[in-house]
Amino acid sequence: DVKVTQSSRYLVKRTGEKVFLECVQDMDHENMFWYRQDPGLGLRLIYFSYDVKMKEKGDIPEGYSVSREKKERFSLILESASTNQTSMYLCASSSGQLSEAFFGQGTRLTVV
């Protein structure tokens, strides 16, 4: 059974903390993505990567960075968490072009 695994389902952090969200996929996919999902705004792309060591900004990269040191792992970093980063974060992976994306279960992050 193919899988995208996010390290935490729920997370509560304080304003100003550095936060790491981890995502691992076991399908040998080249492409990995980080989205955030907010009511009324849908899924918005934060960062994506098509290869190891490669990263590209999505629609809303401000306040975030990513790391892809290994093909199966894509980490999202909140450099200094703020309350407006309270959201559901979804990681996804896919193979090649025009292929379906597989999503992780999501991390609901609350910044207090």
Add this chain to the structure above:
Amino acid sequence: GQNIDQPTEMTATEGAIVQINCTYQTSGFNGLFWYQQHAGEAPTFLSYNVLDGLEEKGRFSSFLSRSKGYSYLLLKELQMKDSASYLCAAPREETGANNLFFGTGTRLTVIP
């Protein structure tokens, strides 16, 4: 620019048929995806259309008209478990076909 529009909410009765519409604007067309997302869970792939017409998969069918920039998802014999959000998505114009742009989703409520 790229845009996807779909209704925010719909309600339908168990056993009935419901059609969820999606209109899109994109400069280069590479197909249209539908995903299902139950509350608190990850989106899961339903269908991908690149040619005009209707594609059927059990109780779910997806239709595409490229000339009209229009797609719909048809759910037959509705069941309570079909209560979910349905996301329409298209490959992004600027970053290539590996990467999806999502609509805000249609939340479907099935009532007895």
